[in-house]
Amino acid sequence: MSSNADIYHEMIVDYSRNPANYGKIDDHDVTFHDSNPLCGDSIDIDMKIDDDKVTDIKFHGRGCAICMACSSVLTEITKGKTLDEARAIDKNDVLSELGLEHLQAVRIKCALLSLKVLKSALYAYIGEHLENTQDLDTLKEEAANLY
Amino acid sequence: MQSTESLFENLRQDFPILKRTVRDNKPLVYLDNASTTQKPNQVIDTITDYYRNHNANIHRAVYALAEESTEAYESTRDKIASFVNVKHRQEIIFVRGTTEAINLVAYAWGRPHIHEGDIIVTTEYEHHSNIVPWQLLTQEKHAKLEYIRMDDDGELILDDLDKFLATGKVKLVTFSLMSNVLGTITDAQKIIEKCKTAGVLTLIDGAQAVPHMKVDIEKLGCDFFAFSGHKMLGPTGIGVLWVKQPVLETMVPFHGGGDMIREVHKYETTWNDLPYKFEAGTPNIADVIGFGAAIDYLTKIGMDNVREHEVELTKYAMDALSKVKGLHIYGTKDMSKRGGVISFNFADVHPHDVAQIIDEEGIAVRSGHHCAQVLMERLNVAATSRASFYIYNTKEDIDILVNSLNTVAKVFKL
Numbered sequence: 001m002s003s004n005a006d007i008y009h010e011m012i013v014d015y016s017r018n019p020a021n022y023g024k025i026d027d028h029d030v031t032f033h034d035s036n037p038l039c040g041d042s043i044d045i046d047m048k049i050d051d052d053k054v055t056d057i058k059f060h061g062r063g064c065a066i067c068m069a070c071s072s073v074l075t076e077i078t079k080g081k082t083l084d085e086a087r088a089i090d091k092n093d094v095l096s097e098l099g100l101e102h103l104q105a106v107r108i109k110c111a112l113l114s115l116k117v118l119k120s121a122l123y124a125y126i127g128e129h130l131e132n133t134q135d136l137d138t139l140k141e142e143a144a145n146l147y
Numbered sequence: 148m149q150s151t152e153s154l155f156e157n158l159r160q161d162f163p164i165l166k167r168t169v170r171d172n173k174p175l176v177y178l179d180n181a182s183t184t185q186k187p188n189q190v191i192d193t194i195t196d197y198y199r200n201h202n203a204n205i206h207r208a209v210y211a212l213a214e215e216s217t218e219a220y221e222s223t224r225d226k227i228a229s230f231v232n233v234k235h236r237q238e239i240i241f242v243r244g245t246t247e248a249i250n251l252v253a254y255a256w257g258r259p260h261i262h263e264g265d266i267i268v269t270t271e272y273e274h275h276s277n278i279v280p281w282q283l284l285t286q287e288k289h290a291k292l293e294y295i296r297m298d299d300d301g302e303l304i305l306d307d308l309d310k311f312l313a314t315g316k317v318k319l320v321t322f323s324l325m326s327n328v329l330g331t332i333t334d335a336q337k338i339i340e341k342c343k344t345a346g347v348l349t350l351i352d353g354a355q356a357v358p359h360m361k362v363d364i365e366k367l368g369c370d371f372f373a374f375s376g377h378k379m380l381g382p383t384g385i386g387v388l389w390v391k392q393p394v395l396e397t398m399v400p401f402h403g404g405g406d407m408i409r410e411v412h413k414y415e416t417t418w419n420d421l422p423y424k425f426e427a428g429t430p431n432i433a434d435v436i437g438f439g440a441a442i443d444y445l446t447k448i449g450m451d452n453v454r455e456h457e458v459e460l461t462k463y464a465m466d467a468l469s470k471v472k473g474l475h476i477y478g479t480k481d482m483s484k485r486g487g488v489i490s491f492n493f494a495d496v497h498p499h500d501v502a503q504i505i506d507e508e509g510i511a512v513r514s515g516h517h518c519a520q521v522l523m524e525r526l527n528v529a530a531t532s533r534a535s536f537y538i539y540n541t542k543e544d545i546d547i548l549v550n551s552l553n554t555v556a557k558v559f560k561l
Contacts, residue, residue, distance in 0.1 A: 007503075008500065008503075008504065008558045008559075013558065013559055013560065016497070016500075016559075017495075038515065039499060039514075039515045039516070039530060040515060040516040040520065040523065040529050040530055041529070042529070062529045063497065063529075064497035064498075064499035064500050065496070065497055065500045065559075066499070066500070067497075107499075107503065110499065
């Protein structure tokens, strides 16, 4: 990557203008909000979950082009996945989709805010619907290791 | 005697960092001075000289080094006294910065004086450091925090203050002398006059004002005044809290420990004289002395010259930026009410994206909420880009900034 400004390629700019899956789901099964204290970026994710599958997902909030593009891609990746598959989504799944593997440290938080919100939403949902309380510790550990 | 124009051209030589390049061999264009300023050789050398030749703890030992160290440390107190015109050196307390200064007041003055139902008044354009300490205090004491609102030009609506003062419950009015986002210069004289009539104390956050204009604390007539060294060529980690002596005498200690005591017994302690009662532990000696060098440097230039230079730059920048299509500048256009700070948004491009793209041209501007989220809410924006100027900035710096916005427009197809 020759220059940091190269990250602003067509796809990022387009997503920032026309984000995918932008909006709210009024009858969501789970919703989660988080913000980045350093820059004020703020993201909400709503999900509809049927038979342990993410049947619909939308996000809303405000953020920079990187944040909006990554939120778009993340929601596109997540839609249709089972809860376990969604739980396994890794930051590189999002970054590589947009060619942001070498994003500088200061912008990584912009890129991954929505992933943090998604994972928190998933843990909240799974935690509420757990049948086996033993899994709770695993879940808590996974949540603690998110960042 | 050199002309002021050549004075400002030549002083760039004193700042080693301005000689370096960033990114793709681009000369550094540093426009984040409201956040922190660069340091001249005179300050850097004073600090290294202290550690190389004079380092010793102050106020205690009798040997030569300790005497030199104490004298250098205390001489900064005198320099500050004359720089911002205060009569009594014992009213000047060294702290880490403006944030610590305000927290000190909230703790050491606020805790004994604020009670249930009391009101503390601040403003909508404060930095978080002049909001959060008061939230903590008023929540603990079941007191109330009220805000003087801001109009669309970024000026305070002082009718609000009259309304609060009329309740008879206001104990303190606290405000910044210059907004760190909008550059608005507060009409401090008017606020203080109203407060004095009502018998209410005033605190001024001078972090943005003292580096950029002549400030006369005696003439202002406030009760508390805070500012930081690093925003005026000095090192980080050193700032000043000034408190009028009769008020200072009603305050409880902030930190307990060495240097702030007179006598310590098993179960009781008596306090040291002012200001040492509020300077517990070994202070930031080297940086206090470095701060003294920064004050010497600014004194030599003259604060009226500093202000004049920045007014000229800011006018030039406001003209140039307002010609950029899609660019919105926040705050007043009246230069007599504005310091060298310009916050803007460029079409629908997020400030972080603006900052990152122009960073490729070597330009350092701040993007974000500038620790003023209450103000961001008032402006109904998540963030702004902010360019802020200082003595070493030039019109060429502004030309580079304005040109770089073309790149932003190209990338975002504006």
